[in-house]
Amino acid sequence: MTAQSFATYPSLKDRPVVISGGATGIGAALVRNFAAQGAKVGFVDIAGEAGKQLADELNAGGATVKFTHCDITDIAAYQAVIADFADTHGDALTLVNNAAHDERHSWDTVTSDYWDGRVAVNLKHAFFAAQSVIPGMIKAGKGSIINFGSISWMILVGNMPGYTASKAAMHGLSRSLAGDLGQHGIRVNTLVPGWVMTERQLEKWIGPEEEKLIDNTQALKGRVMPDDVARMALFLGADDSQMISGQDFVVDGGWAHA
Numbered sequence: 001m002t003a004q005s006f007a008t009y010p011s012l013k014d015r016p017v018v019i020s021g022g023a024t025g026i027g028a029a030l031v032r033n034f035a036a037q038g039a040k041v042g043f044v045d046i047a048g049e050a051g052k053q054l055a056d057e058l059n060a061g062g063a064t065v066k067f068t069h070c071d072i073t074d075i076a077a078y079q080a081v082i083a084d085f086a087d088t089h090g091d092a093l094t095l096v097n098n099a100a101h102d103e104r105h106s107w108d109t110v111t112s113d114y115w116d117g118r119v120a121v122n123l124k125h126a127f128f129a130a131q132s133v134i135p136g137m138i139k140a141g142k143g144s145i146i147n148f149g150s151i152s153w154m155i156l157v158g159n160m161p162g163y164t165a166s167k168a169a170m171h172g173l174s175r176s177l178a179g180d181l182g183q184h185g186i187r188v189n190t191l192v193p194g195w196v197m198t199e200r201q202l203e204k205w206i207g208p209e210e211e212k213l214i215d216n217t218q219a220l221k222g223r224v225m226p227d228d229v230a231r232m233a234l235f236l237g238a239d240d241s242q243m244i245s246g247q248d249f250v251v252d253g254g255w256a257h258a
Helices: 025-036 048-060 075-089 112-140 161-184 199-204 208-217 226-237
Strands: 016-020 040-045 064-069 094-097 143-148 186-193 248-251
Touching: 016 025, 016 075, 016 112, 025 040, 025 048, 025 064, 025 094, 025 226, 040 048, 040 075, 048 064, 064 075, 075 112, 094 112, 094 226, 112 143, 112 161, 112 186, 143 161, 143 226, 161 186, 186 226, 226 248
Parallel strands: 016 040, 016 094, 040 064, 094 143, 143 186, 186 248
Antiparallel strands: none
């Protein structure tokens, strides 16, 4: 398919959008797709060079994108960056809490500090980013917060309990905030990717056996790509989804959930 085959969302033009973990993988697809809609995108990542290159490329093509190198586990620093994005682009009306790290770890090696680190990179930042943008959304009378979940905990994936526990909690966070914020016209939903063919996944985890597993388990042929996930985020970020909140949107190719 060509880019012309997919939807354009007029409400996203000039909309201030904040995206975490936007330098590579799914995050980079999110940045590219929101920028292509004419949104004013502010994004952060710990990968400074990749983030700068992406922002420079998109701005050279006429987009409105600002990148700031930031460790999202430093909450004070992250909230300061979000405030700076608001000064530059206006108060965020779409927040995409994408940043995460699926580092594998065995249950019997986890320490208290390691557990806290997994929660910090996979869950905690999402709440405090939301806390930062909610006042501006209340003022505007609308907004969309998109929290990234995962099918990993749904299909009994092991060897990363800190990750799967944090991702399951993202669903609870979305439901709770949806109940709190709906009266202000703010929607909160969970976007749930399946096994997405990012460069990291292909390099670290996808081999012949994994390819066979995907072929045998996905209902749809082919592979879930970062752009497939980003296109769902566009819908959830746009006014087209204005009466949808507190829901899970699974983009997994029809994986057979256990």
